[in-house]
Amino acid sequence: DEVYQENIYDSSLPFHSFKKVLKQMTPEPPLQLVSLHSISKGFLGECGLRGGYMELCGFDPEVQAQLLKLVSIGLCSNTLGQIATGLMVKPPLPGDPSHAAYVAERDGIMASLQRRAQRLVRALNELEGVTCNQPQGAMYAFPSITLPPKAVAAAEAAGKVPDTFYALALLERTGIVVVPGSGFGQKESSWHFRTTFLPPEEDMEAVIQRMSEFHRDFLRQYA
Template sequence: MENGTPKAEKILTLESMNQNVRKLEYAVRGPIVTRAMELEKELQQGVKKPFTEVIRANIGDAHAMGQKPLTFLRQVTALCLYPEMLNDNKFPEDSKQKARRILQACSGQSSGAYSASQGIEVIRQDVAKFIERRDGGIPSNPDNIYLTTGASDGIVTIIKLLIAGQGKSRTGIMIPIPQYPLYSAAIAELDAVQVNYYLDEENFWALNIKELRQSLHEARKHCNPKVLCIINPGNPTGQVQSRKCIEDVIRFAAEENLFLMADEVYQDNVYAKDCAFHSFKKVLFEMGPKYSSTVELASFHSVSKGFMGECGFRGGYMEVINMDPVVKQQLTKLVSVRLCSPVPGQAMMGVIVNPPQPGDPSYNQFNSEKLAVLNNLAEKAQMTEKIFGQSPGIYCNPVQGAMYSFPRIEIPPKAVQEAKAQGLTPDMLFCIKLLEETGICVVPGSGFGQREGTYHFRMTILPPTEKLKTLLQKLTQFHEKFVKEYS
């Protein structure tokens, strides 16, 4: 190029780029979703298809599926953006009070100012009070709360802090299989070692301590496992952990010197009558000082799930327990490089943790809207379980919580062969054919992890009830046809 002849090759190529980025995968928005978007465009352009609509059951995106936002949440956040409306009588008094309280805590009283890197202090205080109420009075310190850009941001930040070593001393991170692929993607990007522990499908996807121990001891031969990630309620499994299981996990983490990461973004999404959400923080503290003063824990929450479904705001928080104060300074420094999480998302989190109280003008409406969402989800969880339960060749655990079912499906050997010939996993072949024939978009189990030789897919229970019913019927019919075709 010294003579000005254009260079033949790019600087940034598949070969020269960051190979950790190249190898990471994120199935929830992978090739099947790209294809779904193409099909949507083709439909818009009038191309004939065997369906009239693409239904995206690939991602936990409630509003995209028609769920309406809660009025109060939107009133307060809109007022934070446009305080001129604070004098408008169309807004109830409590929404204005909340907005004023948040704005007063913003620099220059503007949601357009950067917040402190850790998050707006008043909101962190409200988060701490929320946690205390949730956990029956166990104290929470606002200094341990970090407001994040969705839970994903917090999870990646903590993993980032924990990465160290080379070769056999490289940090190992234990994740459930099946998992939410943010974990495997972050681990790949940060070049850590992914240590799988399998959930017990025959036992409602419960976590099994024996399996955990076996996996840990195996991993110690080739890396330094330091972190144990838990997703409860489970994504994609929909499993809700029992209190006893959580105690066992905490005891295990304490014995084995593991840093605990508890992904609790579905804490409001528990549907099964015999299940309840127990936070790791609460169980840890109820196990007494031997544990509560030693076990290092980071837990995560989000505005995107629960009854809110406000994914677009990218709001969340994490609480860190027993973190070395000098490391906490390092954490604060790390998050300060990105300045702060989005203030509208912080405000949204602030309203969620500090909702209207009995006697407030918005109390009744808020609660009825919240209950309507949660009851509807519970109904759809049951319907999913029931329809899959009646379908031969499909085995589906109860959807105890979260927003997904993760059924195991029969895939005949001939289909497995065809998939191999096409360079696809068998469950990907199934999902592609399902999409092309019915417009239904679900994600192959291989994107979440599954035992060798078993096949699954993840679908959300978020489409409106009638649509979900049709979807489930079409899907099971398609599976029946698929099995016949390849038998």
């Protein structure tokens, strides 16, 4: 799954596709690889168009033929999704009339995402009991949170995992949706949540303020 290949915020960590790495291995191992990409992430962010593709490497031709047969008996992808996917894999080239506009829009979106990521992480690290690494890619921050013993006890009494308890309280009081870290296989007795930095740049300060006020109120409530 290589849908985040454009979402890189550290130039010292370039994207390397699985296919590229596989081809560079000597001798090339007899591995089967399915590479997936879509228009739902990157700088396009067109989740609703449902456009994407997969590439098969190292599969027997008969297997590929059967897979094509299976895909062919279903409904085809929507037209707009196919068009957008085609534009993603074949963007304007230098010399094309729209190339300058394409580059400006792409770079502007990526720069904005990086600014939003930096602002969110800075705010999270200013909160008591919260630590967060700077995202190097994708669209998410994954802060670690230290919850007061009374909050952990209240969560257990409610039959909920503590970070789920925290996330539900955040949702109920602010309308902000985060994903509890317990769904990602975190270490026992450690708590996290996953959040995005996708709100429009002009809305980020308001989102950060609501999240910060909630966190301070939560700590006071269970102090």
